Amino acid sequence: MKNAIYIKSINNMKDLPEGELPEVVLCGRSNVGKSSFINTIFNRKNLAKTSSAPGKTKSMNFYLVEDKFYLVDLPGFGYAKVSKTEREAWQKLISTYMAKGHNIHSAYHFVDSRHPPTNLDLLLNQFLKENGIPFTIILSKVDKLKQSEFTKSKKELLKSFPELVDGENLIPFSAVKGTGKKEVISRLRSTFF
DSSP states (O other), X not given: OOOEEEEEEESSGGGSOOSOOOEEEEEEXXXXXXHHHHHHHTTOSSSSOOOSSXXXXXXXXXXXXXXXXXEEEOOOBOOTTSOHHHHHHHHHHHHHHHHHOTXXXXXXXXEETTSOOOHHHHHHHHHHHHTTOOEEEEEEOGGGXXXXXXXXXXXXXXXXXXXXXXXXXXXXXXXXXXXXXXXXXXXXXXXXX
C-alpha cells in the first residue's frame, strides 16, 4: 500500500468527496498519534502533518488509498486551547458526518497507551456503537512504556472496553518502532483488496 494521496480538508458536509468509496475513520483525543500513524503506514514522512502541539488537525482530512478507499483523519477531541465556538463547530461536523454514515466502513479509535481511557474516550466508543460503526482500538505510543506499564495499560483498556480482543479489534501501535504496522496493513489489504 504505497499509493496514498492527500485529497482535501473539509469543514462542511457539502464538501465531502463524491462517489461511493468506503471510508476508514481515524478518531481520538488530540495529540494521540493519528498523523504519525498515517505517515508510518505509508512510509511517508510528511503525508500527514504532525506536531508536538495538540489540536493541529482542524478539519476532516481525506487521503485516497490505492483508489480503493479513503482514510479520514478527524480533528482530535478534548483540546482546550481552541475557542469554544471552534470546538463546537468541529464537534457538530464530526457527529453529523459519523451519524449520517456517508460511506463509513469502520473506525480506528486511538487511545494513548500512557493514560487510562478518559471519559471522552468512553463517550466516543459509545457513539461508535450507537451508530453501528465497527471499530478497532489503536493503543498508540506503546514504545514509551516499559513492559510492565504496557501490561497495566492493556488491562485498564480491557476494563473500560471488555469487548476488545487483542489482535482483532485491539492493536498496540508505535510509529517509532513500527509495532502494529504489519497488522494494520494486513487488515486493510484483506478488507479492501
